Amino acid sequence: MIKENxxxxxxxxxxxxxxxxxxxxxxxxxxxxxxxxxxxxxxxIVINSIIGFSGHEKMNQSVLRIYENWNRRMKSDCxxxxxxxGLHAHIVLFMGLGSIGDKVLILxxxxxxxxxxxxxxxxxxxxxxxxIPDNSTFTVDFxxxxxxxxxxxxxxxxxxxxxxxxxxxxxxxxxxIPYECIKVFDASQYLTNILESDFKxxxxxxxxxxxxxxxxxxxxxxxxxxxxxxxxxxWHRIQDALSMYVSSLHIENIFLAEEVAKQEALLKIYSExxxxxxxxxxxxxxxxxxxxxxxxxxxxxxxxxxxxxKTKNEAFDxxxxxxxCNLLVNYRKLPYELGYGIRMGTAxxxxxGLNEVNINSLAALISEIYYSSELSTDSILKSQLFISELKPxxxxxxxxx
Numbered sequence: 001m002i003k004e005n006x007x008x009x010x011x012x013x014x015x016x017x018x019x020x021x022x023x024x025x026x027x028x029x030x031x032x033x034x035x036x037x038x039x040x041x042x043x044x045i046v047i048n049s050i051i052g053f054s055g056h057e058k059m060n061q062s063v064l065r066i067y068e069n070w071n072r073r074m075k076s077d078c079x080x081x082x083x084x085x086g087l088h089a090h091i092v093l094f095m096g097l098g099s100i101g102d103k104v105l106i107l108x109x110x111x112x113x114x115x116x117x118x119x120x121x122x123x124x125x126x127x128x129x130x131x132i133p134d135n136s137t138f139t140v141d142f143x144x145x146x147x148x149x150x151x152x153x154x155x156x157x158x159x160x161x162x163x164x165x166x167x168x169x170x171x172x173x174x175x176x177i178p179y180e181c182i183k184v185f186d187a188s189q190y191l192t193n194i195l196e197s198d199f200k201x202x203x204x205x206x207x208x209x210x211x212x213x214x215x216x217x218x219x220x221x222x223x224x225x226x227x228x229x230x231x232x233x234x235w236h237r238i239q240d241a242l243s244m245y246v247s248s249l250h251i252e253n254i255f256l257a258e259e260v261a262k263q264e265a266l267l268k269i270y271s272e273x274x275x276x277x278x279x280x281x282x283x284x285x286x287x288x289x290x291x292x293x294x295x296x297x298x299x300x301x302x303x304x305x306x307x308x309x310k311t312k313n314e315a316f317d318x319x320x321x322x323x324x325c326n327l328l329v330n331y332r333k334l335p336y337e338l339g340y341g342i343r344m345g346t347a348x349x350x351x352x353g354l355n356e357v358n359i360n361s362l363a364a365l366i367s368e369i370y371y372s373s374e375l376s377t378d379s380i381l382k383s384q385l386f387i388s389e390l391k392p393x394x395x396x397x398x399x400x401x
Contacts, residue, residue, distance in 0.1 A: 011383075013344045015217075022393070037249070067081070077235075095244075097241075167302045170202075170205045174207065278304070
């Protein structure tokens, strides 16, 4: 059994992991396994159904109230939290949104798109069209991508950025599409920042649908949500897919996600702090001479940063040394033809207590590890001490109340 204090001895600098226990203390395990519905049924509907579950009508209504709360937060008309994860959301949504042979424009892996999207769409019978990356700016080349859109006329535009150091505003691209199509945005890497209005809503960019995991940027359980700006034919297609392909809501995680979302004051501080921490960490590591990909001050910086290594082995060796020091990062092949490197993020670390006071010490520690030919016991002990002295963000917030 994994003990909570084991996690307290590690600093999570992987941008796609998070710790809801650092936001709330609630436990909904007592309702795990119940077949609760987000479609309350009258007796007349149940008697004419092939199956019914009794005794949960009050809980069914609670789910609908949670959905109403999230509609308010997302400024959407329709909302669902039936989905279990990001890839599950991709599969279910595209089971409903289009038809075999339809074209979907996506972000390819080389532009920061998710590694699994292309294969999922192909297995579902879609034709995949790729947006064009600008390797000099680490963004999408809107002009060239618009040319592709005009030529291929994809039925669906799907922006599912898994990897990137910016929050791109797609308004210019979306507004220039000369025909009607379905536009979907995956907000998994930005959800808290969108909820707290630190980032522009994809709805305001012209997207019809926003989907997101609830366990990456947003510090909730492993779950996913989808919402629609309007209650229209697009949402009806999604609703049909949700009803057909998802039977269990994993109800405990819906309640857990709602409890996290209620911590509005903490989430506001968390959203602002994770972004400031990333900018500061990038600056300090760059000043120390580490091979950081410097972000453009004119772009909207998110909570990710990249180290571009000379070789695959160099990236892996640094990754393993960081792991030995309980500093958890992401080893990977970076997009935009950057080669192998390290991806870091400041979401979970901010909740763990990373802030403007101690971030210089973290940067110095990472630099020491990077420049060491062999990892010393001293570096490991310094890391353990640094992590042990962190005070979680929610505890610090309580001090100022």
